[in-house]
Amino acid sequence: MDEQQEMKVKNPWHRPHIFLATTGIAVAIIIMVSIAVVQNKPLHQKYKYGIVLDAGSSHTSVYIYEWPAEKENNTGMVRQKHACSVKGKGISSYSKTPEKAGESLKECMDEAKKTIPKHRHHETPVYLGATAGMRLLKMENDVDSINVLASVEKSLQTYPFSYQGARIITGQEEGAFGWITVNYLSENFRKATGTEGALDLGGASTQITFVSGQKMESPDDSIDFRLYGNDYRLYTHSFLCYGKDQVLKLYLEQQIQPKPNMTDNIILEDPCFHPGYNVAKNFQSVFDSPCVKKFTNSQKEHNFRHRGIGNWTKCNEAIKKVFNTSHCRYSRCSFNDVFQPPVQGKFGAFSAYFFVMNFLKVTNYHSLVEAKKILDAYCTTPWDTLKQKHPDVKEKYLAEYCFSGTYIISLLEDGYKFTADDWKNTKFIKTIKDSEAGWTLGYMLNLTNMIPAEAPDTPLLPHGGYVSLMTVLSLLIIVCIILGCIFFRRPSGPAHKEII
Ligand SMILES: Nc1nc2c(ncn2[C@@H]2O[C@H](COP(=O)(O)OP(=O)(O)OP(=O)(O)O)[C@@H](O)[C@H]2O)c(=O)[nH]1
Numbered sequence: 001m002d003e004q005q006e007m008k009v010k011n012p013w014h015r016p017h018i019f020l021a022t023t024g025i026a027v028a029i030i031i032m033v034s035i036a037v038v039q040n041k042p043l044h045q046k047y048k049y050g051i052v053l054d055a056g057s058s059h060t061s062v063y064i065y066e067w068p069a070e071k072e073n074n075t076g077m078v079r080q081k082h083a084c085s086v087k088g089k090g091i092s093s094y095s096k097t098p099e100k101a102g103e104s105l106k107e108c109m110d111e112a113k114k115t116i117p118k119h120r121h122h123e124t125p126v127y128l129g130a131t132a133g134m135r136l137l138k139m140e141n142d143v144d145s146i147n148v149l150a151s152v153e154k155s156l157q158t159y160p161f162s163y164q165g166a167r168i169i170t171g172q173e174e175g176a177f178g179w180i181t182v183n184y185l186s187e188n189f190r191k192a193t194g195t196e197g198a199l200d201l202g203g204a205s206t207q208i209t210f211v212s213g214q215k216m217e218s219p220d221d222s223i224d225f226r227l228y229g230n231d232y233r234l235y236t237h238s239f240l241c242y243g244k245d246q247v248l249k250l251y252l253e254q255q256i257q258p259k260p261n262m263t264d265n266i267i268l269e270d271p272c273f274h275p276g277y278n279v280a281k282n283f284q285s286v287f288d289s290p291c292v293k294k295f296t297n298s299q300k301e302h303n304f305r306h307r308g309i310g311n312w313t314k315c316n317e318a319i320k321k322v323f324n325t326s327h328c329r330y331s332r333c334s335f336n337d338v339f340q341p342p343v344q345g346k347f348g349a350f351s352a353y354f355f356v357m358n359f360l361k362v363t364n365y366h367s368l369v370e371a372k373k374i375l376d377a378y379c380t381t382p383w384d385t386l387k388q389k390h391p392d393v394k395e396k397y398l399a400e401y402c403f404s405g406t407y408i409i410s411l412l413e414d415g416y417k418f419t420a421d422d423w424k425n426t427k428f429i430k431t432i433k434d435s436e437a438g439w440t441l442g443y444m445l446n447l448t449n450m451i452p453a454e455a456p457d458t459p460l461l462p463h464g465g466y467v468s469l470m471t472v473l474s475l476l477i478i479v480c481i482i483l484g485c486i487f488f489r490r491p492s493g494p495a496h497k498e499i500i
């Protein structure tokens with residue numbers, strides 16, 4: 001046997017069938033792994049979309065949400081893609097010109113058409129939920145509220161999306177869905193730390209919602225959810241007329257005693273407005289709401305002078321009077337004879353809670369005592385000084401921060417009975433992971449059944465782990481085959497030679 005022939009015998013790779021078989025197995029494994037990887041994760045992530053219009057008392061916002069198409073039931077997957085603020089006031093302000101309510105939505109809905117890919121338009125649901133402004137209009141004039149809703153419905157139906165209805169949501173829904181939004185975005189439904197309560201302060205109503213283990217004495221304020229395999233018993237209450245715009249009317253109404261013969265010479269010296277603030281206001285424009293009923297129509301024709309005196313202690317005392325705590329038919333109440341169990345846990349406070357406290361730079365890092373000191377200093381600041389310091393802030397907002405901030409602290413402390421520790425457990429928030437806190441996301445998740453009652457099965461391994469494991473295993477198999485070929489076929493000592 002010459003040298004070249006001996007080499008061929010010793011090295012199995014020189015046998016074509018072994019070489020071909022091994023290469024074939026290796027290629028097959030690589031193909032198998034590639035198919036498994038590609039099937040487990042599509043090359044292009046597919047997104048779905050949903051639109052919710054928040055028709056609030058002061059304004060309307062259009063929110064566009066998006067989520068990966070194949071992960072609808074996982075917690076925290078839906079996020080806000082875009083938000084558009086509708087120009088002008090809330091839809092209830094169009095009670096006498098209802099056709100304008102629908103028209104007002106055009107700009108933001110056109111924007112939605114551009115934001116959502118065209119091939120998804122027809123399957124994108126659109127919901128409109130109206131809150132306290134429309135609740136008040138319905139109380140005042142049912143026909144007007146129906147006409148406004150018909151107008152927005154007509155407008156939304158002209159778009160290529162899947163229209164799912166426009167309605168006035170209840171205060172209970174508003175509170176509960178705000179709580180779902182906060183806890184969904186914070187992924188609390190699957191954490192051992194539990195959920196946090198939700199505090200929403202709007203223009204016309206305010207909501208408080210939290211999990212309570214106490215006996216619920218008023219069924220209207222209780223709601224049960226089963227989410228991701230856990231049961232939650234929520235306490236939720238919405239106070240109509242206790243949003244920051246309407247409560248200002250309640251407060252002002254208490255400051256002015258109506259007289260049979262009203263004149264234009266009435267001066268209101270107001271401790272919640274700044275020294276130097278001096279504005280002529282019309283009774284009709286201030287008291288144009290079913291929340292205030294003290295003045296007759298002829299009395300409302302007059303003007304009054306609204307003069308600030310900037311005294312926080314007096315302001316705080318006066319604001320407390322908007323909460324009626326003299327009567328409670330339950331074992332315990334917040335105010336106005338409304339049942340409320342003791343507050344528990346952490347709270348996320350959003351909407352006007354955030355706008356006001358963010359401007360005043362009051363956070364939960366300040367103690368309740370420090371927060372009051374900040375407000376005291378703000379309320380006594382002369383009006384001219386403030387205007388010079390904040391030329392870019394809307395004057396209406398600037399003038400009302402003293403009242404609103406004092407009201408927020410009083411609502412928490414005197415209304416909901418927050419202690420100094422509860423205050424420390426309260427965060428003022430606008431967004432969670434870039435999605436706005438509010439009832440709209442929770443409302444859509446509920447209506448699209450995107451929060452399952454039971455926890456969905458999760459893969460044992462995340463995608464990255466799965467890919468790594470498959471690759472390592474494949475390499476291991478290839479190495480084993482190669483080694484196997486070498487060792488089993490290698491000629492070993494004299495026995496081998498004999499065979500040859
Ligand atoms: N300071 C300040 N106030 C704001 C801002 N945006 C809205 N507000 C006011 O904050 C209050 C609450 O606003 P929203 O939460 O939008 O209230 P809404 O949804 O219209 O009212 P509801 O129907 O009662 O929920 C209203 O009095 C608004 O005028 C802002 O950017 N800064």
Ligand SMILES: [Ca+2]
Binds near residue numbers: 056201202351
């Ligand atoms: Ca609102």
